[in-house]
Amino acid sequence: MGSGNIHNKEGKIGYRKLIVRVLLFVYIGTIFYLFLADSDNFSSFPQVSFLGIPADKLFHFLAYTPFVILLYFSFSLPRLKARFCYGIPFVLIVGAVICTITEILQLTNPTRSFSMHDLAANYLGLLTGAIFVLYYVRTRRLQ
Secondary structure, eight states, rough: OOOBSSSOOOGGHHHHHHHHHHHHHHHHHHHHHHHOGGGGGGGGGGOOEEEEEEEEEEEEEEEHHHHHHHHHHHHHHHSHIIIIIIIIHHHHHHHHHHHHHHHHHHSSTOOOOOOOOHHHHHHHHHHHHHHHHHHHHHHHHHO
């Protein structure tokens, strides 16, 4: 019982992986809500900048950085080498598809607008998350 598995060895799924998967799906739902809800709900969003970068672009960047981390560790392959070789491109492609879809869907909401700058910030957030994962995998491999 102390192994952190819900099922037996034949159908094992760890509690940690289950928690990360639940967090991932809650996270995706939150992302879709925040990026597709009427912008009137967020009219109080500060129109400030940090180091010359508008706050909303920082929000886009920070919103997608954890996505890569959650997705990678939710559905990673069992072997570390395989995760490293195939996992990163997979999560980057899935992340790029999701952030592109959310940005395009904003065209259907009259209070929202499509922005290439938002999309670029989303992609940079994905890449930053991938760098964190690569760093973690590399340091883990060296141990």
